[in-house]
Amino acid sequence: MTRRLMPLLVVVSMAACGAPATSGCASANCGVLPSPTSLTVFAAASLQPAFDSIGQRLKAQQNITVTFSYAGSQTLSAQLGQGAPADVFASADTAHMTQVSDAGLVAEGWPRTFAHNRLEIAVERGNPKGIHSLADLSRSGLVVVLADPSVPAGKYAAQVLAAAHVTVHAASLEPQVTGVLSKVALGEADAGIVYVSDVVTSGKVDGVAIPDDQNVSADYPIAVLKSATDADAATRFADFVISADGQTILKAAGFQGA
Amino acid sequence: MLLAAIGLLLFLLPLAGLVVKAPWSQVGPALGAPETASALGLSLLCSLCATAAALVLGIPLALLLSRTSGTLRRLLRALTTLPMVLPPVVGGVALLLAFGRRGLVGSLLYQAFGVQIPFTTTAAVMAETFVAMPFLVIAVEAGMRSLDHRYEEAARALGASSWTVFSRVTLPLLRPAIFSGAVLCWARALGEFGATITFAGNFPGRTQTVPIAVYIALESNPDSAIVLSLILLAVSIAVLVGMRDRWLGAP
Numbered sequence: 001m002t003r004r005l006m007p008l009l010v011v012v013s014m015a016a017c018g019a020p021a022t023s024g025c026a027s028a029n030c031g032v033l034p035s036p037t038s039l040t041v042f043a044a045a046s047l048q049p050a051f052d053s054i055g056q057r058l059k060a061q062q063n064i065t066v067t068f069s070y071a072g073s074q075t076l077s078a079q080l081g082q083g084a085p086a087d088v089f090a091s092a093d094t095a096h097m098t099q100v101s102d103a104g105l106v107a108e109g110w111p112r113t114f115a116h117n118r119l120e121i122a123v124e125r126g127n128p129k130g131i132h133s134l135a136d137l138s139r140s141g142l143v144v145v146l147a148d149p150s151v152p153a154g155k156y157a158a159q160v161l162a163a164a165h166v167t168v169h170a171a172s173l174e175p176q177v178t179g180v181l182s183k184v185a186l187g188e189a190d191a192g193i194v195y196v197s198d199v200v201t202s203g204k205v206d207g208v209a210i211p212d213d214q215n216v217s218a219d220y221p222i223a224v225l226k227s228a229t230d231a232d233a234a235t236r237f238a239d240f241v242i243s244a245d246g247q248t249i250l251k252a253a254g255f256q257g258a
Numbered sequence: 259m260l261l262a263a264i265g266l267l268l269f270l271l272p273l274a275g276l277v278v279k280a281p282w283s284q285v286g287p288a289l290g291a292p293e294t295a296s297a298l299g300l301s302l303l304c305s306l307c308a309t310a311a312a313l314v315l316g317i318p319l320a321l322l323l324s325r326t327s328g329t330l331r332r333l334l335r336a337l338t339t340l341p342m343v344l345p346p347v348v349g350g351v352a353l354l355l356a357f358g359r360r361g362l363v364g365s366l367l368y369q370a371f372g373v374q375i376p377f378t379t380t381a382a383v384m385a386e387t388f389v390a391m392p393f394l395v396i397a398v399e400a401g402m403r404s405l406d407h408r409y410e411e412a413a414r415a416l417g418a419s420s421w422t423v424f425s426r427v428t429l430p431l432l433r434p435a436i437f438s439g440a441v442l443c444w445a446r447a448l449g450e451f452g453a454t455i456t457f458a459g460n461f462p463g464r465t466q467t468v469p470i471a472v473y474i475a476l477e478s479n480p481d482s483a484i485v486l487s488l489i490l491l492a493v494s495i496a497v498l499v500g501m502r503d504r505w506l507g508a509p
Contacts, residue, residue, distance in 0.1 A: 072477070074477035074478055075477050077477075078476065078477040078480070143374065143377065145377075145459070148460065148474055150474055150475075150477060150478035170461065171376075171377035171459060171461065172377050172458075172459025172460055172461055172465070173459070173460050173461055173462075173474075174459070174460065175455070175460065175473065175474060183459075186354065186358065186360065187358070187359055187360040188354065188358050188359055188360070188376050188377075
């Protein structure tokens with residue numbers, strides 16, 4: 001239904017606005033659009049809590065309704081490659097963003113890195129199995145769940161474990177990092193390697209920090225796509241994410257700033 | 259006639275797409291790759307075990323269903339066909355909540371024996387049995403209902419015990435229904451994805467069946483996913499075509 005109304009909305013908003021697109025609009029208070037606009041944003045699963053907040057903020061302040069599609073970055077980049085319609089793509093690593101831009105789908109001037117994330121060990125509340133370091137994950141009898149290596153989080157986890165010379169016998173390799181989190185939260189797994197942001201926003205698991213010298217810093221790029229039906233609104237979304245307000249929301253969710 | 263042709267096209271076109279767009283040059287190396295062999299072997303093992311479990315549990319269940327009537331039968335039938343209606347992932351979540359470490363039954367098993375079902379091959383078989391058994395139960399129940407009960411009555415009148423009647427008269431008469439139910443059940447178990455990945459997880463060699471392997475490969479290596487799909491398609495076609503009509507009870 002939204003897709004059918006889109007051309008009409010674009011014409012109406014263009015006629016009503018008249019003024020050219022305000023690119024480089026860095027704060028949230030740049031001119032409210034007179035008519036409602038819709039956006040589709042493909043975002044990595046780990047971004048859900050932060051982006052949901054950003055979506056609510058943009059709805060209130062700029063009348064932009066954002067529909068999010070959250071999944072592993074590898075799922076989203078494959079869907080975009082197959083022609084799925086979206087306006088903005090936010091990935092959990094540069095490799096999948098590069099895949100999308102190599103396919104010629106990214107608009108001029110993008111992508112830009114908007115956040116970083118580090119890895120953390122998620123354990124059940126109260127840490128009943130007494131896990132305090134990466135090395136503890138190789139203990140026999142422990143049920144450890146990781147993300148599949150084809151997922152950014154899984155790739156990073158493999159890097160971190162290899163660098164620390166720890167061998168983990170994973171019980172399952174989940175297709176999304178949020179799958180790892182939920183297995184730990186459900187009590188089916190004793191531990192899993194997820195992002196710091198996942199632990200912060202979950203509230204159902206405890207985190208065991210991985211020291212910086214063993215950890216990786218994941219770069220999260222965002223890009224406006226060439227297929228965006230409303231490039232102006234898409235740019236406003238992406239600009240908001242990079243703006244001070246957007247960064248505050250991301251940091252509250254456990255990410256590190258751009 | 260036209261509608262039948264459209265129906266046929268609906269089945270034919272996706273299969274044709276798979277065959278025509280496949281990277282045939284990569285089929286050879288993919289067949290030899292250890293991951294392919296392990297996913298295929300695991301899929302066959304789990305689906306056969308699930309079918310066996312469905313036969314052992316489903317035939318008595320169908321017998322029970324055919325002998326009840328009224329509200330009880332309606333309730334039982336709703337219960338046994340529920341897994342068909344439930345989205346597979348929901349089925350997987352339900353299995354976790356029943357048999358997981360904190361589950362209804364699973365927690366007792368874990369605390370008493372240290373037994374953990376999720377993330378094991380057993381879990382994959384359980385997930386497949388859960389979604390596929392209803393097909394067998396329905397087919398066998400329908401078969402039982404259409405049986406001519408006079409044969410059983412005659413056998414009983416001649417002095418045969420209940421077990422003899424069941425094993426020597428009822429079961430052989432039901433063979434076409436059991437066979438077609440078993441094939442449907444096996445096919446459904448082979449293709450199961452949602453319940454398996456939720457309850458059993460994904461690990462090569464232990465729980466990564468072909469549908470899960472295809473799903474994971476599709477995003478990082480589409481060619482390999484297509485090849486895996488082709489292999490499963492070939493195995494399935496071989497089994498379905500190899501089945502004789504008379505086994506299925508067709509005239």
